[in-house]
Amino acid sequence: MRCQPDSQNQVYNWLKIKHTCLLCDETADTTLAICSSCEAELPWLGGHCQVCALPLPSHGLVCGACLKKPPSFTKVEVPWRYAFPIDSLITRFKHQAKWPLGRLLGELLSHHLQHAFDEGLSKPDVLLPVPLADKRQRQRGFNQAGLLCEWLSPLLQLPVQAHWLQRVVDTPAQQQLDAATRKRNLRKAFALAPGSAVSGLHVALVDDVLTTGATAQSLARLLKQAGAARVDVYCLARTPKPGD
Template identity: 40%
Template sequence: MLDTIPAWRRWPGALLRWLLPPCCALCGMRGEAAVCHGCESAYVAARPRCPVCANPAGELDAALPCGACLAAPPAFDATLAAFDYAAPLDGLVLQLKFGAQLALAPWMALALHREAGRTALPPPELLCPVPLGARRLAGRGYNQALEVARPLARLLGAELAPRLAQRVLETAAQSGVAPGERRRNVRGAFAVADAGLVRGRHVGVVDDVMTSGHTLDELARVLKQAGAARVTNFVFARTPPHRINHE
């Protein structure tokens, strides 16, 4: 409890907060939250989506898989996305991924948890982040998907398995690969470290953004081969279809 912590151990943190007060990542207003209430009210709004791939859908179609998922069903069973990957919220993904703004990760997890509460999706038993390759992890120093998965696992009451999925091939970043080549780029990139942990269970896969969906599809395929009963994606942002060909 806070009262049991000596005052001399509390003052450095209080001094740091006074010298460098937390600010909203979008508008810069001082406050305790990573994104202030005003920006949440202005930019955060739930929208109907395909329950499988989370692409935007009409109000009457949101309960059913979209035409693309019916024509070519992915290996995953469902996708939950908090927002579209569009301005200004796309900047938060970039701040977390490339700017080491790790304080954004708990806020993203909370947004995903709220979105999960609006759906009838069954909660996952196991939660794992999309893994980075060793070279990219060494260069960045952290895995942004794991930073979101840690608080999300606590919120969902799921077991966190940070090393369950392993990237066994160093692949080019999907953002730098032509859309038509992205599926081939990640083929065979993943392995499951412990099939016994997966077998018969509902696995949640966490990532910061979903663009073409090929990375998550490949990882879900490997998890299903290892015996997963169900795979649900939890992504902070979903790139709308009209933007995919321009990235």
């Protein structure tokens, strides 16, 4: 089973065949490549900060960091905590080019977002993938955020502007850095492409994982300075506070 990272030339039809669950290999009893039992056991987020989605003990709270210094983005929407098996699925999608796993996660994310829209979340005007530096994208062969946008776009009926955001400085990978170093790492790392018409728009950044929020904050600040009316963040998973 293989799914090409091209929304126009896919070789795997997700709607017209009987699926096998990508987690347990049993026949799926849903329209997606995951069975209802495995889906129920995913690490759903639960209580979280109403702004940055940091996992918290109960619902309806705002974390201390967002109270002390509200971020430039308005809201993070994310279905899962970054825990097994979501962490493994994202890693395999991102670093091993397991596109069917990414497609599955993208479809489940679209269900989460559609439910949020039905519950009153403001729907954005456009989706913007978090950009990779050119060198890193050449090495990996694709931008996972770009693929997620391609899969989300028809499901949510939202346009994508894949090239409005650019990563102009190839900074070191963020995964092993602490929060302060991440912020320094991202100074002047991003830019808007000429002709990017973000003024007055509600935009949604799309990425795979939100950790400290430094990348989302840097991009949201850039977009707000360019006149964006609102910036939200959609991602697959949110990491807990270190030690939790």
